[in-house]
Amino acid sequence: MLHIAQGKMVGFNSGAQDVETRAWQAARQLYQRASLQGWFGQIWAALTRQPRRLLNLAETEANGPAGNCYSLGAQTVPIRQIRGSQGRCADFDRNFCPLQAHTRSRWLRVAAARRLGVALPLVELVQVGDVYFVRDGHHRISVAQALGQTEIEAEVRVWKA
Numbered sequence: 001m002l003h004i005a006q007g008k009m010v011g012f013n014s015g016a017q018d019v020e021t022r023a024w025q026a027a028r029q030l031y032q033r034a035s036l037q038g039w040f041g042q043i044w045a046a047l048t049r050q051p052r053r054l055l056n057l058a059e060t061e062a063n064g065p066a067g068n069c070y071s072l073g074a075q076t077v078p079i080r081q082i083r084g085s086q087g088r089c090a091d092f093d094r095n096f097c098p099l100q101a102h103t104r105s106r107w108l109r110v111a112a113a114r115r116l117g118v119a120l121p122l123v124e125l126v127q128v129g130d131v132y133f134v135r136d137g138h139h140r141i142s143v144a145q146a147l148g149q150t151e152i153e154a155e156v157r158v159w160k161a
Helices: 016-048 057-063 101-115 138-146
Strands: 002-005 008-011 069-078 082-085 123-128 131-136 151-159
Touching: 016 101, 016 138, 057 082, 057 123, 057 131, 069 123, 101 138, 131 138, 131 151, 138 151
Parallel strands: 082 131, 123 151
Antiparallel strands: 002 008, 069 151, 123 131
């Protein structure tokens, strides 16, 4: 499609739109790779009988009081130490590969935003001992992992047992 700007015909799909199109294409490829890794990981886990599910924060809450908590504020957290979730244990595996089809559209939006350099909010984590649980930001962690990031900025709350 063309439109006229200051007496000149200008291509409508130029410049910024091309960048956005490439970001979405890259996001789709990244998602396909991450979901395939998750699928193969599930098969491998079944064959080796090794757990790949995220730990459930609700089960941790049942084993200790959650009332004794405090905020650490913004922290840089190694992604490999994030091993659990509050309510999304079936959506991602322990490597934060997406496992469910319903995660796709949100995952793609986050990945495209990252490719375009859009600043995203900090993820929210709960630290119990040496393990971190995701309260908010599962897709952001999954995309960061797929992009090869080893750390992520997070708002951290510590729960003492």
